[in-house]
Amino acid sequence: MPPVDIPETETHEQTGVAAPWNVVVHNDPVNLMSYVALVFRKVLGFSKDKAQKHMLEVHHKGRSIVWTGGREKAEFYVQQFHAHLLLATLEPAPQD
């Protein structure tokens, strides 16, 4: 059997659809700090330390970017946070 030439292919990342999105959790005066940290661990699988760090960022700075990635998954995480009654939004991540 003669050798087959396999043409070289190029892959292009789609812009727009694949552009990254940030999941942002915002502070509110009612949610307990321990509860917010627990929700970070449950929804995003954060370690205790990482959950604590982001919870404190929310508390002191008013918001924390807790995840960056594809839009569909970002929407899923925001929905999970809303189901836990945390204030969360998604926003386009600034691109270099």
Next chain:
Amino acid sequence: MKLTATEEGALDIEGIPPFLFDLLNAIPLRAASEDPRAESRFFPDPARDELLVEDWKALVHPELHAAFLSAREVVLADLRGASELGEGFSMQIPANHTDAWLSALNQARLAIAEENRFGEKDMAEEIVPDTSNPRPLALFQISFYGFLQECLVKLQD
């Protein structure tokens, strides 16, 4: 009132005074607030994108409504299983009901805070229980529910 974590991860609550038991029984009702401020706190916009907000209202809000209602129903069933012993009440929060309790307690705390326009300053106030005045009573209710939430969070650690 005595709280004990069981080996199975449940929370036994014994000797609940009638006043606090009334507050526990109020959780499902307070959580089901129809106050417009509470509604918008329970169902915040996910982004500034108007199209996404519309989709969210159509697709996500019904799921959230159902999840919040389901949590309140679990709590109501546990409260109905409470027993009166002497001058207090006893009940158990089973391990697999912890998430429902955390949700319902949070719903109730947020609803009370929104209905009373409580902000950061109010939440930091020293609480003096006063059943004759709705404001300190509401703050006490939020604080009591927060105490229970803390216990349930610790159980999950």
